[in-house]
Amino acid sequence: MINYTDELRKHNLKATPQRLAISDALYINGHMSIEVLYELMLKKFNSISLATIYKNINLMMENSFIQEVKIPNAKSVYELTKTAHSHLVCDSCGEVEDVTIDLDAIIDEAKQISSFKIDKANLVLSGVCKNCQ
Amino acid sequence: MINYTDELRKHNLKATPQRLAISDALYINGHMSIEVLYELMLKKFNSISLATIYKNINLMMENSFIQEVKIPNAKSVYELTKTAHSHLVCDSCGEVEDVTIDLDAIIDEAKQISSFKIDKANLVLSGVCKNCQ
DNA sequence: CTGGGTGCAAAGTATTTGCATGAAC
DNA sequence: GTTCATGCAAATACTTTGCACCCAG
Numbered sequence: 360m361i362n363y364t365d366e367l368r369k370h371n372l373k374a375t376p377q378r379l380a381i382s383d384a385l386y387i388n389g390h391m392s393i394e395v396l397y398e399l400m401l402k403k404f405n406s407i408s409l410a411t412i413y414k415n416i417n418l419m420m421e422n423s424f425i426q427e428v429k430i431p432n433a434k435s436v437y438e439l440t441k442t443a444h445s446h447l448v449c450d451s452c453g454e455v456e457d458v459t460i461d462l463d464a465i466i467d468e469a470k471q472i473s474s475f476k477i478d479k480a481n482l483v484l485s486g487v488c489k490n491c492q
Numbered sequence: 493m494i495n496y497t498d499e500l501r502k503h504n505l506k507a508t509p510q511r512l513a514i515s516d517a518l519y520i521n522g523h524m525s526i527e528v529l530y531e532l533m534l535k536k537f538n539s540i541s542l543a544t545i546y547k548n549i550n551l552m553m554e555n556s557f558i559q560e561v562k563i564p565n566a567k568s569v570y571e572l573t574k575t576a577h578s579h580l581v582c583d584s585c586g587e588v589e590d591v592t593i594d595l596d597a598i599i600d601e602a603k604q605i606s607s608f609k610i611d612k613a614n615l616v617l618s619g620v621c622k623n624c625q
Numbered sequence: 626c627t628g629g630g631t632g633c634a635a636a637g638t639a640t641t642t643g644c645a646t647g648a649a650c
Numbered sequence: 651g652t653t654c655a656t657g658c659a660a661a662t663a664c665t666t667t668g669c670a671c672c673c674a675g
Contacts, residue, residue, distance in 0.1 A: 373674055375630060393664090408632045413665060415630090429562040431614055447608050458602055465598065469591055469617050475580050477619035481564055484602050486610035506649055508655060526639085541657045546640060548655090 361386060370424040377407060378415055382424075382439070390428060390436035390446075390455040428455065430483060445482040451491035458484070494519060503557040510540060511548055515557075515572070523561060523569035523579075523588040561588065563616060578615040584624035591617070 363382035364374040372378060380403050384396060391399070393412060400407045416437060419425040428436050430448050436455055447456040462480040470477050496515035497507040505511060513536050518524060524532070526545060533540045549570060552558040561569050563581050569588055580589040595613040603610055 368675095373629065375674070377631075406632065409664095410633080410666075411631055417666090427564070429564060431560070431562060431612075445602075447602065447606055447610065449608065456606065456608070458606055460598060460601055462598075465593060465595075465615070466617065468593055469578070469580065473580055473589065473591055474622040475582065475589070475617070475619040476625055477580065477617050479564075479618040481616045481618065482598070483614045484599065484608070484610050485612040485614065486608040489607040492609055506654065508649070510656075539657070542639095543641075543658080544656055550641090551655095 367424065370419070370422040372419065372422055372424060377404060377411055378419075380404070381412075381415055381419075385425065385437065385439050389457070390438045392434045392436050394434070396437070428483070430455070431485065445484065447484045447486065447488075449488035449491055450485050451487050454488050454490075456488070500557065503552070503555040505552065505555055505557060510537060510544055511552075513537070514545075514548055514552075518558065518570065518572050522590070523571045525567045525569050527567070529570070561616070563588070564618065578617065580617045580619065580621075582621035582624055583618050584620050587621050587623075589621070 360383065363379050363386075367374045367378055367382065377400070380400060381396065384399050385391060388395075388399075393416065396416075397407075397409055397412050400412065416425070420427060420437075423440055425437050426440050428438060428446055430436065430446070432450075433448070433453060438457075441457075443462075444457045444459045445462070447458050448454070460482065462482060466477050466480050469475075493516065496512050496519075500507045500511055500515065510533070513533060514529065517529060517532050521528075521532075526549065529549075530540075530542055530545050533545065549558070553560060553570075556573055558570050559573050561571060561579055563569065563579070565583075566581070566586060571590075574590075576595075577590045577592045578595070580591050581587070593615065595615060599610050599613050602608075
């Protein structure tokens with residue numbers, strides 16, 4: 360278990376117990392929706408407010424401490440900011456897994472056939488995970 | 493201008509004036525958010541209901557007549573279902589453009605490093621469009 | 626201390642639903 | 651004629667805001 364106190368402060372976020380718990384939960388679970396995160400936090404803080412979850416998620420995103428992952432046909436999940444990576448989603452159980460894929464070639468290809476100045480690539484692969492197969 | 497009557501029927505959708513107008517709007521504009529689509533439809537049908545927009549968008553998605561495009565840091569937009577393609581989004585003006593990129597190599601790469609059975613790849617590239625540069 | 630975070634309640638926004646009427650086929 | 655779509659209003663879901671109190675630094 361990592362202590363996220365310093366990590367939060369580096370991102371200009373006070374290290375409150377709620378924020379530390381959110382950080383831990385994301386670290387342990389990898390990716391969580393607002394709803395699931397709230398349910399989990401309720402077990403730790405029996406009177407935590409959904410508003411606190413939203414305020415923290417939004418602030419943590421603004422400060423690049425976490426990131427939102429938008430998934431086709433599903434609710435968004437959130438994850439701690441890591442080095443660039445893509446996502447694999449199970450269409451059956453919703454499980455989300457990180458996968459490191461080099462997208463530079465893809466970006467170069469896109470640059471050549473468009474007039475955009477491209478700087479980011481967001482890839483979400485869908486399929487069926489091992490458990491659900 | 494295309495007449496979408498037959499196209500709608502092929503997808504088990506009755507060809508109502510509202511649906512034909514939505515189809516035309518998507519054809520002309522390429523990608524539209526619920527809000528923008530509603531504003532546009534209001535010009536044609538002064539008493540169209542937002543509920544009608546939602547019901548149609550949802551039904552058209554279920555019947556694969558249209559698809560949702562989820563974009564990082566922005567609202568979803570919808571487009572007529574076409575052959576597989578990726579999207580380019582301008583971070584400055586929000587403009588969305590189609591781009592055809594072969595993702596098979598990427599999918600193969602992902603298959604090798606994960607235990608998922610992968611069947612779809614969803615790619616959204618971000619940058620700055622020609623106008624905004 | 627002091628600024629910012631928390632919980633609660635209320636407000637705001639987004640989306641869905643039920644139902645009577647009307648249109649597509 | 652029958653089925654399904656539309657518009658309206660109400661309901662539900664989701665997210666944000668305001669404020670009094672409290673805690674991290």
